Amino acid sequence: MRQPDARAYLFDIQTACQLIREFTSGMTFQDYAEDRKTRSAVERQLEIVGEAIGQMLRAFPEMRLEIPDASRIIAFRNRLIHGYASVSNPVVWGILEGDLPGLAAKVEKLLASGPKEKI
Numbered sequence: 580m581r582q583p584d585a586r587a588y589l590f591d592i593q594t595a596c597q598l599i600r601e602f603t604s605g606m607t608f609q610d611y612a613e614d615r616k617t618r619s620a621v622e623r624q625l626e627i628v629g630e631a632i633g634q635m636l637r638a639f640p641e642m643r644l645e646i647p648d649a650s651r652i653i654a655f656r657n658r659l660i661h662g663y664a665s666v667s668n669p670v671v672w673g674i675l676e677g678d679l680p681g682l683a684a685k686v687e688k689l690l691a692s693g694p695k696e697k698i
Contacts, residue, residue: 585689592686596679599679602620603675611671612672630656632646
């Protein structure tokens with residue numbers, strides 16, 4: 580079975596970031612905190628981001644250099660999955676406003692760098 584290249588994982592991360600932006604477009608923190616459906620959708624996409632990064636790093640360890648916050652992202656994914664009862668809306672919102680735009684830009688740049696086998 581052929582192993583996917585890093586772009587497959589990057590595409591999944593890019594898609595999840597785009598969906599999160601769509602889900603939260605025009606929202607304030609208060610809107611987000613009061614909308615259980617949006618919180619659930621956002622948390623699911625953050626889980627996908629963390630899982631895609633984790634799988635990508637297992638297949639392509641050198642990609643850790645491209646995504647320096649990979650360990651923190653994976654740890655947050657684990658918190659969402661295993662510590663779901665302690666997930667803080669302000670923390671998630673802070674990630675959406677502070678960290679997600681930079682990750683999305685980095686992934687966009689990596690995807691635009693061309694069709695390399697391991698980027």
